[in-house]
Amino acid sequence: MGYLTYRIYEADRKKDFTHLSRLVKWIMLSGMLSMLLFRYT
Numbered sequence: 216m217g218y219l220t221y222r223i224y225e226a227d228r229k230k231d232f233t234h235l236s237r238l239v240k241w242i243m244l245s246g247m248l249s250m251l252l253f254r255y256t
Contacts, residue, residue, distance in 0.1 A: 219235065219238065219242075222238075223235060
């Protein structure tokens with residue numbers, strides 16, 4: 216999370232924010248998938 220916070224602070228171009236948006240979406244997806252994994256194991 217520290218990396219993400221740092222990158223948001225340093226972002227100044229649309230390309231930077233697009234990359235960060237994709238990163239956050241992957242983090243959320245992995246969180247949801249891990250909840251399913253832990254629920255059914």
